[in-house]
């Protein structure tokens with residue numbers, strides 16, 4: 161799949177203004193199909209982890225591809241239903257929520273993933289075997305690109321420790337809970353497929369304790385490349401290895417298991433482009449700053465995770481290479497990239513951040529009373545506005561003015 165061209169992106173910037181997020185539908189489709197192809201030998205289901213990007217138009221598009229939806233809040237569940245996902249295609253995987261939120265999800269009829277003993281007990285006491293649940297386990301595997309996005313290690317708040325198996329058994333036994341799945345999600349940006357295989361083995365070892373088990377949910381953490389020479393998780397090889405492990409299990413136990421996945425970043429990261437305009441080029445004794453009409457209020461990943469986002473100057477792609485520190489307009493240190501070689505930037509040039517589909521707009525805020533950007537979906541070569549840019553009045557919405 162070709163990237164969107166500089167000409168296409170410049171047209172969008174001119175038509176809809178900047179800053180603007182652009183999502184390329186066909187790229188999401190390509191990524192989805194890579195996964196379905198890699199796992200075609202398994203009995204598998206894919207649930208898009210929508211916390212990466214929840215614009216309802218994106219949800220509808222991903223539903224049209226055939227995916228289900230993984231939600232971490234009751235509001236994501238409601239957005240999913242609005243987007244046309246049926247309850248059977250929605251999986252609710254919250255952490256540290258009030259029992260009331262689990263009850264609300266149960267009322268909506270979606271799959272529920274429970275990640276602590278106290279809620280498991282409450283759920284079992286209330287519903288017994290009347291409503292199936294999946295249990296989120298913490299396999300104590302250190303994985304992921306950055307400590308902030310690692311969720312399966314021993315210090316993590318996620319899941320129920322595999323060392324609490326005995327306690328889980330007690331709760332299941334005394335309440336009669338119907339456990340139809342077990343789940344793990346060990347982090348984001350996992351390069352090494354052995355992490356998934358180790359996790360699967362840990363869970364297959366536990367499968368015997370749950371006679372009603374129908375599926376194992378391996379979560380996600382599929383990595384996509386953010387820069388030249390960077391890795392993408394080898395999902396084909398993962399598919400082959402998973403098939404082997406599941407086959408062995410099925411032969412030994414006589415049981416059949418589905419394998420579920422919850423990709424977020426893998427489906428939408430590379431489909432996203434964030435276009436900004438260079439407001440200022442500023443020479444200091446130390447560097448040359450390119451100051452753009454955006455900041456970590458719109459794209460927080462560089463400041464939050466030290467994430468690398470590839471940048472191009474689409475207004476002057478063949479200009480003389482120069483070294484810039486690309487910064488935002490927020491009144492706090494707000495750096496997108498240090499010492500980045502880019503074609504010479506003039507004030508007014510459009511710059512594009514790549515891989516902006518996942519955790520880009522979704523983590524944006526109105527910090528500094530800045531307006532959130534517009535979002536555009538590019539499908540069949542045609543750009544369509546899917547969120548209008550914030551207006552000044554949006555800043556006052558919900559404020560009480562006497």
Ligand SMILES: *Cc1c(COP(=O)(O)O)cnc(C)c1O
Nearest residue numbers: 209345348380381422423424425
């Ligand atoms: C965030 C999250 C995902 C998706 O992670 P990615 O790295 O974006 O693929 C999947 N499952 C759960 C439970 C999550 O919290």
